[in-house]
Amino acid sequence: MELLWELAGWAGAVAILSAYLAVSMGWLKAGKGFQTANLFGSVAFIINGTLHSAWPSVVTNVAWFLISAVALVRMREVEAPAQAVEAHVQYPGVPDSTGQMAIIEALTEALPVVGSVTTAADARLAA
Template sequence: MAIIVEIVGWVGAVLVLGAYILVSIGRLSGGSALFQWMNALGAGFFVLNTWWHGAIPSMVLNIVWSAIGFAALWRIWRAKATDSR
């Protein structure tokens, strides 16, 4: 189980870092669904990893980070649903 938690943590790190790099070099917009998915899932994966390691402050930060990403995805989805009417 420890190996799985570490892999999940590293995948989370790659997703969050990748999202930041792609926005920084102009390949993604901060308002894009892909950017928000990468951040929300990456932070969600960090939640599991930090909980496993007992890093509660980091866990709470990543819960909030993930919630912000999923809220942004909800907003993007609602905007698309409204536009398609």
């Protein structure tokens, strides 16, 4: 049984170090895969550290586990579909029935032009 816990500790080390290497080298984004590897790795280290009475390691990995767990929960919340919000559209010349004042501008007037791309059609029109 002790061999199983030793293997768990080594598996945790491989999971955490592999995830860290992959993110550091740009092979993986620091997303779900990274956080999941850290979560499982920290659990393995907690088990291994507890059996060896390595309490500083256990405390560190409990914190590591909690950080990964909170990150995964937050990622899930972001992915959850937002509830539909009914948009109010105010058309020019139509009285506002909501009691709010609405000003509508054309999108092209509201956004500054940073740069433009000349196409073949534009070149022919300019000539």
